[in-house]
């Protein structure tokens with residue numbers, strides 16, 4: 001067993017943990033074979049903390065998020081593991097109970113805002129319904145809170161925009177509305193799946209700061225799924241790095257980004273443009289992400305890894321190489337990033 005990243009002592013950590021995922025595996029049974037989209041994944045998020053779940057496209061980040069939300073549809077299924085939300089195992093709950101949690105204690109912000117917004121209802125109706133679901137307030141107060149939430153995510157003239165329908169907003173504006181609705185829930189857990197990728201950098205920074213403030217002030221645990229390490233660096237307290245369905249490394253952001261241990265994390269950091277000196281070439285990770293239907297034996301990264309040797313043909317065990325760190329690698333790369 002490894003220690004929980006950032007954990008102080010077991011008793012305080014347990015009381016603060018909002019979500020604990022243990023040994024989660026989510027598979028898709030297809031004609032071509034079983035796709036292990038998520039394979040033995042464990043992580044936790046505490047109250048008021050932000051976990052960045054990072055990895056290349058297809059590494060299993062979204063499927064992890066959908067699994068937590070109970071939104072994996074056939075041919076997908078949770079094949080193993082526990083998902084403890086404030087101590088309750090979500091994998092044991094029925095659809096009605098899960099729906100109740102999703103609309104209430106757990107909020108989602110998806111890549112596609114129309115997964116949150118109702119196309120036939122005005123924005124004020126949707127937002128005020130959200131306020132009424134959580135607070136006994138007057139219509140005026142619900143309207144004011146809705147307007148303020150729209151303002152917080154950078155929507156100009158929020159008073160006027162409240163009476164519009166979703167189709168009257170641009171894609172980026174719709175995403176901001178979806179984020180504003182998630183903020184209104186004041187949930188215990190927000191799961192955000194690349195919601196700001198399509199937005200311009202200034203608005204992205206504004207929204208990240210707002211969501212981070214909410215997490216801190218309201219004790220909300222936040223999981224932010226992204227392929228962008230610079231978002232993780234600016235937003236998250238902890239980071240979990242996914243590769244081919246597995247978390248290969250996790251720990252506190254300040255430690256993982258300064259002293260990454262997994263060669264894949266080194267590669268990801270090396271491929272972030274801002275880290276490269278002007279005029280020098282970006283260091284891309286050599287090779288292709290392997291097909292999840294045809295993974296190499298042992299470590300899935302070994303075919304792209306310069307550190308790999310024959311040991312890596314076996315499954316690397318989970319180790320705790322430092323306080324609050326988790327690693328799956330036989331040959332960690334230990335030099336710090338300068």
Ligand SMILES: Nc1ncnc2c1ncn2[C@@H]1O[C@H](COP(=O)(O)OP(=O)(O)OP(=O)(O)O)[C@@H](O)[C@H]1O
Nearest residue numbers: 028035037056057058059060061062063064227292
């Ligand atoms: N409905 C499905 N049927 C079959 N396989 C699926 C399905 N959904 C996801 N997968 C498999 O799970 C893998 C992981 O997908 P996932 O969407 O979680 O990746 P991701 O890391 O979120 O990538 P992206 O950043 O592109 O969203 C996919 O590459 C695919 O092989």
